[in-house]
Amino acid sequence: MRKRRRRRKGGKMRRRxxxxxxxxxxxxxxxEQKEFEKEEKEEDKNVASSKNKDRKLKAQRPAAKENRQCLTRTIISSVIQASIRNIAIRHF
Structure with missing residues (x-):
């Protein structure tokens, strides 16, 4: 008769x-906890810097509005001048 080999069953690991x-x-x-905390700190910094940028932009907005008004005036005046030129050329 042949001897049968016993298979070891997967038991618990050794204590060590x-x-x-x-x-x-x-x-x-x-x-992982340390990395997560670092990422949170960086996000907080980014949020704070974006808030500061928003404040700066809000402070600049009145000037930007004036610039826009000035640009629209110049554009309108140039369009009017061009139309007057066209009318004058057609008329004469």
Whole structure:
């Protein structure tokens, strides 16, 4: 008769190996937590800087409005002048 080989069933890990794995997992969790905190801080900085930019833009808006009005005046006046020229050319 042939001897049958016994297969080892997948049992629990040895205590040492289990401890090492748990420690590695804990270290990974801590690293991820630190990275997450860093990202949050960077986002907070970005939000603050964007708020400052908004404030600066709001301070500049009246001047921008005046510039726009000035531009529209110049455009309108140039269009009127061109139309007057066209009428004068047709008339004479």
């Amino acid at each position: 190996g289990r401890k090492k794995l748990e420690e590695e997992k804990e270290k990974e969790r801590e690293k």
